[in-house]
Amino acid sequence: MAGRQDNLMEEIRLTFPRKVSYLRLVAHISKQVCSLIKKCRVGENFANDVELCMSEACTNAIKYGYCDETEDVISLYFQIFSDRLVLKVQDKGSGFNLNNLPKPDINSLSDRGYGIYIIRSKMDNVQYSQTTEGNFLTMTKFFKDQNKA
Amino acid sequence: MKLSVTRKDGILVITPKFKRIDASVATDLKSKLLEFLKNGDKIIVINLSEVDFIDSSGLGVLVLILRKIGTDGKIKLCKLNEGVKSIFELTRLDEVFEIHKTEEGALESLRSH
Numbered sequence: 459m460a461g462r463q464d465n466l467m468e469e470i471r472l473t474f475p476r477k478v479s480y481l482r483l484v485a486h487i488s489k490q491v492c493s494l495i496k497k498c499r500v501g502e503n504f505a506n507d508v509e510l511c512m513s514e515a516c517t518n519a520i521k522y523g524y525c526d527e528t529e530d531v532i533s534l535y536f537q538i539f540s541d542r543l544v545l546k547v548q549d550k551g552s553g554f555n556l557n558n559l560p561k562p563d564i565n566s567l568s569d570r571g572y573g574i575y576i577i578r579s580k581m582d583n584v585q586y587s588q589t590t591e592g593n594f595l596t597m598t599k600f601f602k603d604q605n606k607a
Numbered sequence: 608m609k610l611s612v613t614r615k616d617g618i619l620v621i622t623p624k625f626k627r628i629d630a631s632v633a634t635d636l637k638s639k640l641l642e643f644l645k646n647g648d649k650i651i652v653i654n655l656s657e658v659d660f661i662d663s664s665g666l667g668v669l670v671l672i673l674r675k676i677g678t679d680g681k682i683k684l685c686k687l688n689e690g691v692k693s694i695f696e697l698t699r700l701d702e703v704f705e706i707h708k709t710e711e712g713a714l715e716s717l718r719s720h
Binding site for chain 2: 567
């Protein structure tokens with residue numbers, strides 16, 4: 459039964475140039491992917507959280523992911539499982555340490571650091587890995603938790 | 608990127624005329640808002656009624672402007688839709704910004720100072 463839960467039902471991939479002008483396309487596709495799984499108990503809040511977190515993750519990858527211009531693309535993976543949506547954002551930059559990022563300090567009116575904080579708040583699981591294929595920010599949201607936020 | 612800019616009783620009212628504030632518009636928005644500060648406008652209402660999406664890039668711009676204004680001026684936000692308001696609450700920036708339900712409410716709070 460556990461194996462059945464882990465069956466990947468569908469995967470949608472998108473590769474796009476490392477430009478902020480593509481963020482609207484990412485938002486549109488994020489919503490469309492969620493509409494594919496709407497019949498599986500996910501609602502508007504779920505779709506809004508996915509759109510927001512993909513915007514945050516792609517912005518990070520676009521702005522901070524690269525140390526040169528030779529690997530100028532970002533790749534996204536939307537993986538639909540029976541009980542969850544897994545989102546992966548791949549870049550080939552120098553990467554960062556997810557655990558070393560400070561929480562945003564509103565008392566000092568810091569204008570940075572909100573992105574990963576928002577992702578951690580909205581997603582059920584967030585992991586970051588650096589491999590020979592690039593850096594992967596992997597975000598998981600379970601369908602059953604749609605009303606959590 | 609289009610902004611509607613009006614002046615009411617000496618208070619600058621800025622209304623972004625677009626739905627999303629993300630990294631694709633944040634740099635332009637920051638430049639335009641900083642230009643207003645440079646020109647001496649430091650009592651500002653930002654009407655977000657037409658914005659239905661904001662992410663950390665947009666929040667960062669607004670926090671930067673708040674910090675630049677400092678104690679020399681005031682900035683008030685108004686007419687946030689539920690989705691946008693929820694992001695301010697999530698990041699606790701609703702404790703930093705004064706947020707009004709209506710533009711008139713924001714203007715009135717500034718007139719009374």
